[in-house]
Amino acid sequence: xxxxxxxxxxxxxxxxxxxxxxxxxxxxxxxxxxxxxxxxxxxxxxxxxxxxxxxxxxxxxxxxxxxxxxxxxxxxxxxxxxxxxxxxxxxxxxxxxxxxxxxxxxxxxxxxxxxxxxxxxxxxxxxxxxxxxxxxxxxxxxxxxxxxxxxxxxxxxxxxxxxxxxxxxxxxxxxxxxxxxxxxxxxxxxxxxxxxxxxxxxxxxxxxxxxxxxxxxxxxxxxxxxxxxxxxxxxxxxxxxxxxxxxxxxxxxxxxxxxxx
Numbered sequence: 001x002x003x004x005x006x007x008x009x010x011x012x013x014x015x016x017x018x019x020x021x022x023x024x025x026x027x028x029x030x031x032x033x034x035x036x037x038x039x040x041x042x043x044x045x046x047x048x049x050x051x052x053x054x055x056x057x058x059x060x061x062x063x064x065x066x067x068x069x070x071x072x073x074x075x076x077x078x079x080x081x082x083x084x085x086x087x088x089x090x091x092x093x094x095x096x097x098x099x100x101x102x103x104x105x106x107x108x109x110x111x112x113x114x115x116x117x118x119x120x121x122x123x124x125x126x127x128x129x130x131x132x133x134x135x136x137x138x139x140x141x142x143x144x145x146x147x148x149x150x151x152x153x154x155x156x157x158x159x160x161x162x163x164x165x166x167x168x169x170x171x172x173x174x175x176x177x178x179x180x181x182x183x184x185x186x187x188x189x190x191x192x193x194x195x196x197x198x199x200x201x202x203x204x205x206x207x208x209x210x211x212x213x214x215x216x217x218x219x220x221x222x223x224x225x226x227x228x229x230x231x232x233x234x235x236x237x238x239x240x241x242x243x244x245x246x247x248x249x250x251x252x253x254x255x256x257x258x259x260x261x
Contacts, residue, residue, distance in 0.1 A: 001080075003129035006061070006106065007114045011125055013056045014102040014118035017049050021087060021100070021120050024048075033094055042090060046070050049086035053104065057082050064106070069212045081107045083215035089188030098122070103190035105215025112238070115216030117194045126194040126216075128223035134197050141198040143226035143247030149256070152202025152249050153181040155192040159208045169207065171260040176253075193217025196245050197224035203246030203253045207231070211238050221245045229254060231261050 024045045034042045047070050054066060054073045065078035069085050082104065087093055089100030098121030106114040113130040126141075128134035134141050146152050154176055159166070177183055184201070186192060190213065192204040197220040215238065218228050227250040230237045237243040246253050 001108075003114050004132050007116065007127050007129040007132070009060055010104050010114070010116040011118075011127060013053065013060070014104055014116050014125065016056075017052055017086065017102045018118050018120040018123075020049060020052065021045060021093065021102075025093065025096070028094070042070065043087075043094060045093065046087045046090055047072055049102070050084065053084055053086055053102070054082075057084070057104070061106075067211055069210065077107075079109065083107055083112070083211050085190060085212040088190040088213060089186075092187045097187070099186050099188050099191055101188050101190040101194075103212065103216045105212075105217075105219065107215065110238075112215050112219045115219040117190045117216045117220060119188075119191055119194065124194075126197060126220055128197070128219045130219065130223070132223065134220050134224035136194075136198050141224050143196060143221065143224045144199040144202045145248050146202055147248045147252070149176065149180050149202075149249060149252050151181070153184065153200070154253070155184045155186065155195065155201045155204040157187070157189060157192070157206035157209075158185060162208055165207065165261070168261050172205075172257055175256050175260065189213040190217050193221055193245055196226060196247065197221045199224075199247065202249040203244065205231075205242075205244040205253065205257060207242040209241055209243055214238065214243055217245065226250065231257050233258070 050070045050072045064080040065076040067083045085103040088103045093100045102118040117126040195201045228245045231242045
């Protein structure tokens with residue numbers, strides 16, 4: 001497979017989905033909200049966008065399987081598998097906060113080899129493919145070279161359920177808030193990882209993640225020169241529900257997480 005060509009084909013697909021979101025946002029109403037949990041929201045926009053993506057991606061690579069957030073198609077891993085979040089940042093979208101993304105990742109066996117994150121409101125399109133580098137609107141991007149926590153801004157996310165480890169997590173937040181340029185919780189994992197890839201954040205970490213939250217972001221960060229691990233420093237980040245991504249500061253960030261978690 002020509003990964004560069006495949007990745008470039010994803011861009012108009014993601015942008016078409018983004019255009020649909022922008023149009024629907026103009027007429028979105030509170031009555032359109034559905035609850036998967038108290039803080040876990042979904043809407044018809046998520047579901048319709050996913051159907052649109054599944055159709056386009058099936059045409060692009062008919063032999064591939066799918067792992068999708070809203071499960072509007074058969075969930076099946078194959079040699080190649082699309083891992084997609086049609087609207088990452090649904091709560092932001094619902095409340096009119098302009099930070100939400102289309103996230104499309106492609107796995108070969110268990111490795112993400114291609115990905116696109118389209119940040120809709122900002123019209124920023126991030127792409128990467130294995131051994132091809134990472135790009136923002138066609139310009140090559142790289143992770144931050146800052147090696148010290150003191151010199152970095154970080155991103156994280158908060159759980160919408162499973163609060164059993166919250167005290168450990170708050171200890172990590174306290175350490176970073178006290179010793180860095182600050183912490184941001186923007187509400188879109190795909191956006192956060194894209195921002196790590198282009199050096200805006202020194203690092204991003206979160207637990208209770210799902211594979212569709214981070215699949216595209218993984219290849220972005222890696223191809224931008226960064227590192228992605230689980231909280232133990234291992235490779236179980238895509239399905240292991242916890243992830244640390246970062247530029248040159250990754251070892252120090254991981255050390256803080258290990259000491260508290």
